[in-house]
Amino acid sequence: MAKELSETFHFLPSDYDVNGIHRTSGQTFRSFIAKCEFSFHEWHSTEYAWMLYANSRTMSLLAKSNGASENFIYGMDLTKGKHFHPVEDPFVNGEMDKHSKFITVYGIDSAFMTECDTNGFPVIDEETGIYPLTLLVDNTMRDGTVRLAVPDDDSDSEKVEPVIIDVPHFEYV
Amino acid sequence: MKKEETEERDWSLVRNNNGEWISDRNVVFLTELELTMEKIAAQKCHLPLTVNIGPDGTKWCYKHELDAISAATPVVDIKPYKLKIAKTSPHKTQEMIEKYIKRFEETKDSDTLFEDLQSMSKCNVRKPDYIDFKLDTKASTLLLYIQQKQSQKNRDVCPNYTCRNMQTDNAAFEGWAVCMKAWLPDIEKVVLRWDEPKDFETASESIQHYNRFLYRVMRFSEAFKDWFAVDSSNQVTIEEFSKRFCYLQNNAYGKAPEKPSKEGSETKTEYEMSHTWADQMMTYYNLNVISRQLPIGVLQQGKSFFTGGKSAIDLWGMNDDTLTLIELKYNYGKSVNKKVGIISELFLYACTMRDMVLGIIQPPTKSPTKEETMLYERITSFRRVKAEMLSNGFHPLLDNEAVLTILNRNAFNENIPITFGKTKYDFTGNHLTIPC
Numbered sequence: 058m059a060k061e062l063s064e065t066f067h068f069l070p071s072d073y074d075v076n077g078i079h080r081t082s083g084q085t086f087r088s089f090i091a092k093c094e095f096s097f098h099e100w101h102s103t104e105y106a107w108m109l110y111a112n113s114r115t116m117s118l119l120a121k122s123n124g125a126s127e128n129f130i131y132g133m134d135l136t137k138g139k140h141f142h143p144v145e146d147p148f149v150n151g152e153m154d155k156h157s158k159f160i161t162v163y164g165i166d167s168a169f170m171t172e173c174d175t176n177g178f179p180v181i182d183e184e185t186g187i188y189p190l191t192l193l194v195d196n197t198m199r200d201g202t203v204r205l206a207v208p209d210d211d212s213d214s215e216k217v218e219p220v221i222i223d224v225p226h227f228e229y230v
Numbered sequence: 231m232k233k234e235e236t237e238e239r240d241w242s243l244v245r246n247n248n249g250e251w252i253s254d255r256n257v258v259f260l261t262e263l264e265l266t267m268e269k270i271a272a273q274k275c276h277l278p279l280t281v282n283i284g285p286d287g288t289k290w291c292y293k294h295e296l297d298a299i300s301a302a303t304p305v306v307d308i309k310p311y312k313l314k315i316a317k318t319s320p321h322k323t324q325e326m327i328e329k330y331i332k333r334f335e336e337t338k339d340s341d342t343l344f345e346d347l348q349s350m351s352k353c354n355v356r357k358p359d360y361i362d363f364k365l366d367t368k369a370s371t372l373l374l375y376i377q378q379k380q381s382q383k384n385r386d387v388c389p390n391y392t393c394r395n396m397q398t399d400n401a402a403f404e405g406w407a408v409c410m411k412a413w414l415p416d417i418e419k420v421v422l423r424w425d426e427p428k429d430f431e432t433a434s435e436s437i438q439h440y441n442r443f444l445y446r447v448m449r450f451s452e453a454f455k456d457w458f459a460v461d462s463s464n465q466v467t468i469e470e471f472s473k474r475f476c477y478l479q480n481n482a483y484g485k486a487p488e489k490p491s492k493e494g495s496e497t498k499t500e501y502e503m504s505h506t507w508a509d510q511m512m513t514y515y516n517l518n519v520i521s522r523q524l525p526i527g528v529l530q531q532g533k534s535f536f537t538g539g540k541s542a543i544d545l546w547g548m549n550d551d552t553l554t555l556i557e558l559k560y561n562y563g564k565s566v567n568k569k570v571g572i573i574s575e576l577f578l579y580a581c582t583m584r585d586m587v588l589g590i591i592q593p594p595t596k597s598p599t600k601e602e603t604m605l606y607e608r609i610t611s612f613r614r615v616k617a618e619m620l621s622n623g624f625h626p627l628l629d630n631e632a633v634l635t636i637l638n639r640n641a642f643n644e645n646i647p648i649t650f651g652k653t654k655y656d657f658t659g660n661h662l663t664i665p666c
Contacts, residue, residue: 124248128294151241151253160256160292166249178245178285189251 061108061140062101063206066093070118070201077122086122090203091168094190097205098169105169106205108141108191112198119192123165130159132192141193141206164189244290246282257282259290268299273415274350275302338365343372343414350413353626358399360391361406370418372410373461374403378425390427392443393436396578397571401443404450404577405570407458409625412632422447423461438537444471445536446574449581453640453648480586481527481538482594482602496560496567499657500544503558507662514653514664515554515618517547521601524555526582528591536582543579545620548605551613553587555579559621560657568625573637580617580648587612587646612646619652620664628652 068089072079077086090109097106111119116131125131133150136142147163154161169187170179181188186207198204243251260268265281268291272279277299282290338346340363347355357363362375378390391400407420427440448468451460460468490497503511504522512520524546527538545556557576559567585591586609593606619628627633637650656663 123250125250129250129252151255154253155255160252160294162250162252163243164251166245170249174285176283176285176287178283179249189245189249 060209061206062104062209063110063204064093064097064100064106065202065204066096068201068203070114073118073122075121077118077120086118087165088122090119090190093203093205094168097207101207103186104207105167105185105187106190106207107186107188108193108206110141110193110195110198110204110206111202112196112200113194114200115198115203116192116194119165120162125162126160128159129162130157131162131165132194133161133163134194139195139197141191146193162192164191166190244282244284247280256293257290258293258296259284259288262289265289265291268296270415271303272299275299277302336367338367340364343410347410347413347627351626351630355627356399358406360389360400361403363406363410365414365417367416370416372407372414372417372420374407374420374422375461376400376403376422376424378428388428390425392424393427393439395439396442396446396574397569399569399571402569402571402574404446405573405625407450407454408573408633408636409570409627409630411457412630412636413627419457419459421459421461423464426464426467434534435537438534441471442536442578444468445475445581446578448472448475450577453577453581453642454636455641477531478535478585478590479529479592480582480594481525481529481534482597483523483525484598486598487523496544496558496565499560500558503662504545510662510664511545512547515547515556515616516549516552517554518549519601519604520545520547521599522546524602524605526579528582543583546605548608548612551611552616553583553605553612553614554616554618555583556618556620559619559623561621561623562657566623568621568623570625570627572619572621572625572628573633576617576619576650580615580650584615584642584646584648587615614646615648617648617650619650620655622655622657624652624654 068086072081073086074080078084079086079089094106098104111132113132120129120131123131133141133146134153135146136149137145150161150163166179167187167190170181170189172180172182174180190205195204241253241255244254244257245251268279269281272295275298277295279291279295279299282292284290340357340361343363343365344355344357360377360379362373362377364373364375365371366373376391378388381387381389389400391398394401396402403422407422411417411420427436444467447460447464448471451458451468490501492498500522504520508520511517522545524543525538526536526541526543527534528536529538543555544558547554547556555576557572557579559572561567582591586593589610593609597603597606634650634652640648642648653664
């Protein structure tokens with residue numbers, strides 16, 4: 058399995074209402090995730106978070122705060138332990154998605170995707186490594202916790218499984 | 231990871247307008263033409279259709295939304311075009327494709343709109359000669375323009391239908407506005423424009439028709455202000471008319487209407503309904519009193535302001551708080567009277583009577599029948615006006631529930647509401663059948 062560079066962030070679920078709005082600041086839970094993304098980049102200056110791990114309740118809060126349609130479900134289920142498997146997970150979740158009455162949301166725009174093309178479509182910056190945030194459901198995680206991660210290019214796992222980090226790039230581009 | 235495994239995944243991700251990335255199995259990419267067709271179908275079925283834009287400007291919609299629209303759309307709607315294209319020559323096919331594409335251009339002319347109407351209503355609706363229809367598809371606004379122009383049949387004549395009988399297809403703007411809005415989902419707003427009469431054809435009667443036309447326009451703009459408006463070129467005329475709309479009184483006949491002698495006529499049917507079948511009619515319309523021929527010849531300071539003469543409400547009745555006006559149409563043999571103008575007539579009658587209830591138009595000083603006397607004695611105590619269409623056959627464009635829905639969403643509801651209804655009767659032998 059590929060190594061990941063990750064950071065865990067904490068929040069109080071009771072601070073948010075059912076629509077994912079912070080009860081005192083009025084900010085959305087999505088804004089909180091954006092702040093986590095900025096912090097992640099700040100702490101690992103050359104890296105941008107590619108993956109967001111959270112349990113299904115937190116994913117639901119994110120969906121609500123992002124104004125998702127009622128028939129959308131945020132995040133892929135992990136099928137190979139606690140880390141994203143870039144081939145198996147999309148394949149298995151894709152099969153489930155095919156037969157589900159809900160539509161799986163595999164990712165959301167990164168908070169860094171601010172530049173748009175002439176059609177108003179956000180630009181994916183491959184050079185700097187800004188990609189959409191892949192949503193991953195890990196129900197072993199506690200409420201009030203999210204984990205942002207990026208595949209660790211410096212790890213020696215590249216020699217074993219070179220495809221792993223390539224697949225997410227391909228999918229979003 | 232094995233290479234074969236990566237190849238098994240036959241889908242990729244697409245981004246929606248909300249920044250969410252989903253599988254392309256859930257979406258359908260559409261051309262502009264396909265998208266326009268789907269939008270029309272969605273509007274027709276009142277179903278949502280979310281249009282998302284891809285990185286290269288391509289447009290796509292959710293598959294589940296398109297499936298729902300497809301399930302709710304009758305197949306016959308698109309069948310004629312497909313069949314025609316398949317069976318005609320290449321030259322003809324090109325012509326048809328061009329014609330088809332024209333349907334989705336920024337403006338639609340009268341011919342295209344009436345083709346759409348015919349396609350939607352499945353009937354051969356004839357376009358009036360003196361009203362020009364133009365739809366601005368971007369603004370979803372229909373311009374309805376009553377033109378004074380040279381007659382095709384007699385080039386010496388240049389009729390202006392704003393000074394003619396409101397029942398005729400060329401004058402019944404209310405009927406066309408409501409019916410076209412009901413049938414064509416891409417119409418949201420209607421703007422009326424007309425050529426001001428240059429020279430009144432037969433002086434006084436034309437002026438009275440024109441006054442009545444301006445009154446209809448004034449009240450229709452008030453009743454449907456959220457979707458109907460007068461073109462800027464005619465606004466001053468309406469403002470001036472509203473200022474001179476005062477000192478008005480309804481007229482009355484000198485004597486009670488006589489019993490008609492001609493069998494099989496509308497007047498005879500009207501008589502029978504108010505006499506022979508009065509009980510049945512009163513039960514159906516919830517009336518205490520029923521009568522016929524209530525004049526609507528409004529006077530201004532004793533002089534005719536609206537056309538007088540035969541202008542009268544066919545059947546009318548009342549109960550404690552409701553005044554009911556019935557516009558009767560009778561179709562028998564060659565005598566066919568199925569026009570969208572029934573809406574225009576009924577709208578005028580309902581507004582005139584409502585203005586009497588509100589005290590804007592005064593009742594006549596004396597009346598020839600006890601029913602009319604009773605009506606005018608109680609005129610200001612009515613709380614609502616019911617306007618009913620009653621016919622043994624309607625214009626096919628009226629065969630759409632949306633027509634009544636539109637009419638009943640009028641702005642009069644806050645104060646003396648006017649409600650519209652439609653009933654089809656059957657008249658076989660000597661027996662009248664109206665639905666229970």
